[in-house]
Amino acid sequence: MIATxxxxxxxxxxxxxxxLADLYLDILGGDFDYFRExxxxxxxxxxxxxxxxxxxxxxxKIIYNAISLASKSKYILLDEPFENxxxxxxxxxxxxxxxxxxxxxxxxxxTWMYEPFGRWEAYIMxxxxxxxxxxxxxLKELRITKEKISxxxxxxxxxxxxxxxxxxxxxxxxxxxDTLDKLYEVLTWGx
Amino acid sequence: MGALIKLYKFxxxxxxxxxxxxxxxxxxxxxxxxxxxxxxxxNMSIERxxxxxxxxxxxxxxxxxxxRMTIHYTGAWYATNVVFSLSxxxxxxxxxxxxxxxxxxxxxxxxxxxxVKFYSSLVLTALSSGILATVILIVATVLIYSYRFHGLxxxxxxxxSLAVFSxxxxxxxxxxxxxxxxxxLTIVIRKPRFLSFIGFIPFIISYALGMxxxxxxxxxxxxxxxxxxxxLNYHYFTGGPIVENQSVTDMWRxxxxxxQLILTQQARQGRWIPLHYG
Numbered sequence: 001m002i003a004t005x006x007x008x009x010x011x012x013x014x015x016x017x018x019x020l021a022d023l024y025l026d027i028l029g030g031d032f033d034y035f036r037e038x039x040x041x042x043x044x045x046x047x048x049x050x051x052x053x054x055x056x057x058x059x060x061k062i063i064y065n066a067i068s069l070a071s072k073s074k075y076i077l078l079d080e081p082f083e084n085x086x087x088x089x090x091x092x093x094x095x096x097x098x099x100x101x102x103x104x105x106x107x108x109x110x111t112w113m114y115e116p117f118g119r120w121e122a123y124i125m126x127x128x129x130x131x132x133x134x135x136x137x138x139l140k141e142l143r144i145t146k147e148k149i150s151x152x153x154x155x156x157x158x159x160x161x162x163x164x165x166x167x168x169x170x171x172x173x174x175x176x177x178d179t180l181d182k183l184y185e186v187l188t189w190g191x
Numbered sequence: 192m193g194a195l196i197k198l199y200k201f202x203x204x205x206x207x208x209x210x211x212x213x214x215x216x217x218x219x220x221x222x223x224x225x226x227x228x229x230x231x232x233x234n235m236s237i238e239r240x241x242x243x244x245x246x247x248x249x250x251x252x253x254x255x256x257x258x259r260m261t262i263h264y265t266g267a268w269y270a271t272n273v274v275f276s277l278s279x280x281x282x283x284x285x286x287x288x289x290x291x292x293x294x295x296x297x298x299x300x301x302x303x304x305x306x307v308k309f310y311s312s313l314v315l316t317a318l319s320s321g322i323l324a325t326v327i328l329i330v331a332t333v334l335i336y337s338y339r340f341h342g343l344x345x346x347x348x349x350x351x352s353l354a355v356f357s358x359x360x361x362x363x364x365x366x367x368x369x370x371x372x373x374x375x376l377t378i379v380i381r382k383p384r385f386l387s388f389i390g391f392i393p394f395i396i397s398y399a400l401g402m403x404x405x406x407x408x409x410x411x412x413x414x415x416x417x418x419x420x421x422x423l424n425y426h427y428f429t430g431g432p433i434v435e436n437q438s439v440t441d442m443w444r445x446x447x448x449x450x451q452l453i454l455t456q457q458a459r460q461g462r463w464i465p466l467h468y469g
Contacts, residue, residue, distance in 0.1 A: 014208040015208065023197055
């Protein structure tokens with residue numbers, strides 16, 4: 001079984017979030033009470049009787065994340081689970097994900113979360129190509145440069161022909177970038 | 192089975208909260224019923240019959256004739272509106288599925304619900320939506336036309352309610368499968384953008400064939416399911432015969448009871464009673 005927070009897999013409905021979650025968790029074999037607990041912990045208690053389309057982007061993300069996590073599927077794929085969340089809710093959501101017993105696969109541009117995910121395997125995707133794996137916590141220590149270096153842990157070739165290198169010794173620390181979106185700009189427009 | 196019921200309940204509730212369902216399948220049809228009763232039927236009255244029938248014909252006979260005529264008129268409107276209403280419902284349901292192609296693909300692959308169960312729940316939803324619309328339509332037809340023609344002192348009830356209901360539900364299934372097949376065709380031929388046009392084909396056909404059967408009829412058109420539904424509903428509502436190559440608006444002439452009254456009248460007076468009112 002696979003669960004995900006992608007909005008595309010959720011039906012457009014005029015029914016409430018409670019009813020939508022109830023349907024999905026029932027047919028996915030999940031736990032509605034657990035969903036409700038997550039929603040309460042994330043401060044989304046009062047929105048369960050609203051419709052999805054009435055929510056802000058952040059609350060939608062919380063609901064989709066919560067349904068995915070409460071599905072207790074073997075694999076849970078979370079697309080940008082922290083996007084549009086305020087700092088407090090980001091931390092709260094991080095705890096929920098770390099408490100999940102499923103195999104989680106997350107994609108994110110956030111660099112602040114390398115450390116909490118510790119020993120998770122991390123892959124970097126640039127222009128559709130996947131590089132890795134690396135230990136998530138180690139990404140924090142990595143630096144990026146265009147100079148060819150001997151101790152590079154990863155080398156990434158861009159479509160422009162430029163090759164860049166990740167190492168522990170040379171270049172800009174990845175952790176100095178707020179998001180990996182900025183990485184591409186830095187790589188493209190010069191280090 | 193539990194998952195199927197859950198999904199079925201979800202879709203039914205979703206449909207009941209759909210304003211398009213209520214507008215196109217219910218209120219728009221009520222509007223047509225109103226037009227039929229109070230605009231197109233404005234000139235129909237028992238006094239009109241009295242004025243053209245010799246004075247020595249008993250009031251009870253005139254009253255009986257009047258009741259039979261109003262049953263035929265009501266049955267024709269009911270039968271026509273059923274065809275319009277069901278096609279409107281199916282459009283809404285087909286669009287619901289069309290906009291849920293990714294969720295359906297996901298849920299049938301990664302949840303307890305199979306494709307067959309999913310499709311079954313949709314068919315059950317279509318039937319339920321059809322039943323609700325039909326009940327509203329029958330009740331509204333009986334009340335509006337009974338009020339219009341008899342001041343609610345006599346109710347114009349279907350001659351065979353069970354048969355009317357069965358034909359309507361069968362028609363709902365046909366409409367649903369037809370509309371769904373057309374919409375799936377747009378996916379098979381990889382032209383999903385055509386759905387906005389193809390999705391309305393059942394609606395357009397229902398109006399075209401419905402009006403044709405009502406006003407003109409005859410020929411191979413009578414073989415179309417829309418015409419068959421209209422004719423069968425008319426037949427079971429009125430108890431009158433289905434006459435080949437006759438429009439529904441003229442079929443009341445062939446009602447045995449009315450015919451008998453007319454023949455008697457002809458024999459006595461040697462003249463023909465004009466049968467068109469309105």
